[in-house]
Amino acid sequence: MSTPANASLSSLPTGDPARLNDVATALIHHPYQPPGGFETVQPGVHKASTVIFENTAALKTRQWKDKSGYTYGLHGTPTTFTLEERLATLEGGLQTLLVPSGLAAIALVDMALLRSGDEVLIPDNAYGPGKDFARGELAHWGITHRVYNPQDPASLAAQITERTKLVWLEAAGSVTLEFPDLAGLLAVTRAHPQVVSVLDNTWGAGLAFDAFRLGQTPEGEAFGVDVTIHALTKYPSGGGDVLMGAVVTRDATLHHRMKMTHMRLGLGVGANDAELVLRGLPSLAVRYAAHDASTRQIAKWLIERTEISQVLHPALPDSPGHAHWSQTCRAAGGLVSMVFEAQHFTQDRVEAFVDALKLFKIGYSWGGPLSLVMPYELQGMRQYGPLAGKQGTLVRLAIGLERVEDLIADLDQALRVLRA
Known part of the structure; x- marks a missing residue:
């Protein structure tokens, strides 16, 4: 004779709500913990909004900004931390932030690094929605933008002023696929210490060239862009079924500025989407x-x-x-x-x-x-x-x-x- 699926509940005495409550509590607070040492090809998927603290001391001292601990789902899980570290390796950076799309990565950089009265310079062949963000939201916030010729570093040099705080680069150009003189453009931005250079590296995918090592100073020191953004929607996911973006840096101060804006905006990505990108990276x-x-x-x-x-x-x-x-x-x-x-x-x-x-x-x-x-x-x-x-x-x-x-x-x- 087969056992009914709800046999454990049907065997309870009728009219005993306390016993039902006992079961509910036991199922939620079950003491069993699986053994460690379970290693697989793909990392585990951790889903969380709430993260549990073992005591109030942990609540007060646990730190998420340096990835030494977990505090809330938006601030990272083992799954998102793993993806961030692998993407930093892919791009040649040291720190990564995950956002819901490539356009969200563009918006995050603009919002974190620009203030009212600043100006951003955008290449003529940049991703169209990024230009639209400058024409719309940035303009509403008192941030101006101008467009430069990405094939001519002199065009960029002629437009930089003391108000210029951010210069966008795109390689290859969106849709029209012109490839700019990246080293020449970066030589221009490096002459202006207040300027941060940001590259949309979606086309290159971290593989076509080294975004953080595009030129060399006379002293032999390598230099490249300050920040890259990447639409993980494209090559990293590889399946046409994920929306996600990343912002990668090598500078801790820049990373912190963007991470605080990232936190205040409440940006996060789903664990299952992170899982799909992690699955796509090996290939x-x-x-x-x-x-x-x-x-x-x-x-x-x-x-x-x-x-x-x-x-x-x-x-x-x-x-x-x-x-x-x-x-x-x-x-x-x-x-x-x-x-x-x-x-x-x-x-x-x-x-x-x-x-x-x-x-x-x-x-x-x-x-x-x-x-x-x-x-x-x-x-x-x-x-x-x-x-x-x-x-x-x-x-x-x-x-x-x-x-x-x-x-x-x-x-x-x-x-x-x-x-x-």
């Missing part, structure tokens, strides 16, 4: 190399197509900033963009090409197994460089992990639709 280098190899092969195929006016990919000799990329980078990631000029193809024809793609799906983001496509209007996209003032459509491809020959065949059939 990151292999996946990034696969994206890189396939994208280079596709970029070389695209430059032979007469329908396309220009192919933008840092490893191509004719792509803007190629010389800087070749001096700085070990890899080139999984993005390639194509320019269709208006005099050759209308926007409707280009959109027909996009719609005709079968393996490439229309969608934002990148870094996952699925190849993606996204069209952009060229008009007004750039103030500087060869695309400034151009009419037409830019189509960005994010190359996934499919067989590259299948992706090329898909592009080929869609280009036939473009010409039809």
Whole structure:
């Protein structure tokens, strides 16, 4: 005879609420503790809002700022501490803060390091929502911004004033993929001690180049950016199913400033999301190399197509900033963009090409197994460089992990639709 699932409760005397309460308390305060020494490939997942203190002395003395203890879920768990330390290693930094998205990382840096009356300089090819944050929230708070030409360090130097407190860098440029003279831009910022340099390192993923070691002083001392941000949504998670960002530093004072703002804003990430990023990190280098190899092969195929006016990919000799990329980078990631000029193809024809793609799906983001496509209007996209003032459509491809020959065949059939 099978035992009912609720046998333990059904055997209790009826009408004995005290006994029911005894069970409830025993289940919540059960004394059993599993033995230690359980080692697995992936670290355990610790979920918490409340963290238990063994006594009031621990309540008063336990410290979360240096990761020596746990006080509340927002201030860290073994899972988030582990992810932070691994990301610091990936980026070449010493400290990491986790936030709910890449854009949240941008916002955190701006809010922590800028005050009313300050100015931030943003490259022309920066991530669009980051520019929108400056035009909206920062402007409301009395913080001004200006845009500089990322391909010309002199453009940056000409715009820095005593009000300039923050300079953003992007490599490669968002959508248009120009690769800037990072060492030259950083030489400019280093001449102004009040300026903090911040790099959006999402494209490089901590693998394409060393963000904290981009140049060398005459004395042989390595230098790089002060802060990096990284949209972990992309390559580190690798599955297209996580939203998360990171802010990495090597300077304890900068880290503390941002950590206090992080705490006051109540920023946190879910344990299951942290688990997914931790699971993705061991395969990151292999996946990034696969994206890189396939994208280079596709970029070389695209430059032979007469329908396309220009192919933008840092490893191509004719792509803007190629010389800087070749001096700085070990890899080139999984993005390639194509320019269709208006005099050759209308926007409707280009959109027909996009719609005709079968393996490439229309969608934002990148870094996952699925190849993606996204069209952009060229008009007004750039103030500087060869695309400034151009009419037409830019189509960005994010190359996934499919067989590259299948992706090329898909592009080929869609280009036939473009010409039809």
